[in-house]
Amino acid sequence: MKIIEKRIKKLIKKLRQWEYAYYLKNESETSDEEYDKTLQELRQLEFEYPCLITENSPTKFLGKILENNFRQVYHRAPMLSLNSVMNKSQLLLFNDRIEYKLRDNNQNKSIIYCCELKIDGVAISLLYKSGKLLKAATRGDGKIGEDVTKNVRVVSSIPECLRKNDGMQLPYLLEIRGEIFISKLCFLKLNQKILKSGNKPFSNARNAASGSLRQLNPNITASRSLMFYCYGISYYVGADELPNSHWDRLQLCLKLGIPINDHIQLVNGVDKVLKYYDHITYIRSNLKYDIDGIVVKVDNCVFQKKLGYGTRAPHWAIAYKFPAESKLTQLNDIIFKVGRTGLITPIVYIKPIVINNVVIKKVSMHNVNEIRRFNLMFGDTVLVQRSGDVIPKIVKVILSKRTNDMKVITLPQFCPVCGTLLITSNCRSSVLRCPAKLICLAQRKSMLKHFVSRKAMNIHGMGEKVINQLVDKNLVFSPVDFFYLNRENLLFNLDGYGVKSVEKLLRSIDLAKHTTLANFIYALGIPNVGESVANSLAVKYKTIEKLISADFQSLSTLQYVGDSIAFTIYSFFKDPINLKNIKDLINPDIGIRWILNN
Missing domain, CATH: 1.10.287.610 (Helix hairpin bin)
Known part of the structure; x- marks a missing residue:
């Protein structure tokens, strides 16, 4: 047990x-x-x-x-997710369960389903009061979402006021659910713009939509050309009764001026669902936006109520996902990248291929064990899959394509950056790690980038190019050095920086001193400590001094923290170098001032 x-x-x-x-x-x-x-x-x-x-x-x-940048909103009805199926047999099982549960109500007739596209975007809840948009919220944890009303108001396809038709009274309250997304063309243009500015582009359209929707500045959201489609009504108070059909409710939304997708279809029986799926698969590449499957819903709302809901997903709807697309290509080269914590990650370079309109030139493997598992060789023919239409990965090596002159890829014994002898950090998984920490240039730069990042100390303008220059010119070795930078050494050492740019950067450094304990903990770069764990540590221990002195037993009782992470945290604060860095950072000469966690 x-x-x-x-x-x-x-x-x-x-x-x-x-x-x-x-x-x-x-x-x-x-x-x-x-x-x-x-x-x-x-x-x-x-x-x-x-x-x-x-x-x-x-x-x-x-x-x-939830994140702390937005006010919390309680959903009037839970904003649930969807259970998924990946093949025909699983869909047929879903249909069998529906027919069995409705056997006394449907008199052995085929179930009428409403079929919709599963658009790859961000779920949103919109509340209208007396025809005017009152509130907009993200899904969050399903019960509580984030208030993004200001940003939603600048999405042109979302009406500020509902349209009043002849003979129709506007509902007093109407809460609808839908998807905010970005078109393929707008996504391409956005990434081109981001690349020109020297920043990292979005990896896929969903991330672009989510990141654009959750901007603190609505003007940025407005510039991203987001789109919206409604996929259901979740709450209603009005003089007229709602139709008993999900399809008819969507048509009602359309009459009110709320956009719905053109490809929604009402079908009779699971066989017609499969035909709809095949049709959408055929036209998928011609759509102006990304989808990752279809959504199948029981159309009769009385039946929906009888079938009910789980705490995570409704029992009357399912997402039928597309299989991940894969292609054969050739392995050309491999490099071993050193991460922020010293972890050695293999980056496999392949002959470029195109999957779902994305050019793939390299594949990042989880760790060196993947090299061992596949017994990879230079020149191997490999099957690359873009899993979930997002992450490229090698799923298979075509052994029949191997020749006698191909060479096995050997794992490094020494760090490719600093030359330190690599260690095995876990005898069970044999993960390779460089133990040099700040002595290793790759780890030092990665750690410093993490320290100044938005979710950490949030030093605006301190990007990768600036950090590389500061490190290469020996101006910054550890995080505390950021706070001792001055006007003269920045002007003299930063290429392309004038007086105004330098003064702006120094203001950002000064503003960063006013931070939360959670952000500070996250900025320290403790292995396996993300934002949620950092927040839990800040809430429980209140001060950095109490956290440093916390014992293993106390740490292991926290939410999101198991024995392994607890031991990592405990060990981190026992390391003399880490303790010195923290002591230097909280020195009164630096002037870091704590604010309450939001």
Whole structure:
């Protein structure tokens, strides 16, 4: 039983980490297939061992994944996710369950389904009062979302006021749900603009839509050409009764001036659903926006109520996802990148291929164990898949294509940047790591970039190019050196920086001294400590001094923290070099001032 309990905890930790990255950081750390597979394994274990089900299980609801920049909004009706299927047999099983549960109501007739496109964007809830837009909120954790009303008001396809038709009374309250997204063309133009400014482009259209919607400046959101389609009504108070059909409710939204997708279809029976899926698969490449599947909903709203909801997803709807596209290509070269914590990550360079309109030239592997698992050789023919239409990965090596003159890829023994002998940080996984820390130039630069990043100390203008110059010219070695920079050494050493630019950068450094404890903890770059863990540490310990003196047992009881992360945190604060860096940073001469966590 202990082994099963340990496995369940590990699955929950994985799923929460992926959810946090996807919904808050706009990053996909895994494919949809892997996420669904992991969630299904957790469901199966909880079914077999109900005594081990926890209240915070991802099978029950999404985790608390809100950020502090936006005011919280409680949804009038829970904003749920969708369960997913990946093939025909799974869809047929879904239909069988629906028909069985409705056998007494539907008199053995085929189920009428409303089929919609699963647009790759950001779910949004819009509340109208007496025909005027009152509030807009993101999904958040399903119960509480983030107030993005100001940004939503600048999305041109979202009406500020509902349209009044003859003989129709505007509802007193109308809460609708829909998707905000960006077209393929606008996404391409946006990334081109970002690249010209020297910043990192968005990896996919969904991230671009999410990042644009959650800007603190609505003018930036307005410039991103976001679009919106409604996919349902979640709350209604009005003189007229709502139609009993999901399709008819969408048509009502259209009459009120709320846009719906042109490809929505009402079909009779699961066979017609499969035909709809095949049709959408055929036209997918010609659509002006990205989709990753279709959504299948029972159309009859009385039936929907009878089928009910889980705490995570409705029982009357399913997402039928497209399979990940894959292509064959050739492995040309490999480099070993040194990460912020010293982890050695293989970057495989391949003959360029195009998958879903994205040119793929390289594939980042999780760690060196992937090289061992595939026994990769230079010149290998590999099958590359863009998992979840986001992350490229090698899924297979075509062994029949190998020749006798091909060479095996050998793993490095020494750090490719500083030459330090690499160590195995975990005897079970054999992950390679450079132990040199700040002595290693790659780790030093990565650590400094992390320290000044927006979610950490938030020093505006201190980008990669500036940090590289400051490090290369020995002006910055550790984080504390940022706060001793002055006008003269910046003007003399930064290429292309004039007096105004330097003064602006120095103001940003000074403003960064006014920070939260959570941001400061996150900025320290403790391995495996993300924003949520940093926030939990700040809430529990209140001061950096109390956190430094915390014992292992106390650390391991925190939310999002297991024994492994607790040990990492405990060890971090026992390292003399880390303690010296922290002591230097909180020295009164620097002048860091704490503000309350939002």
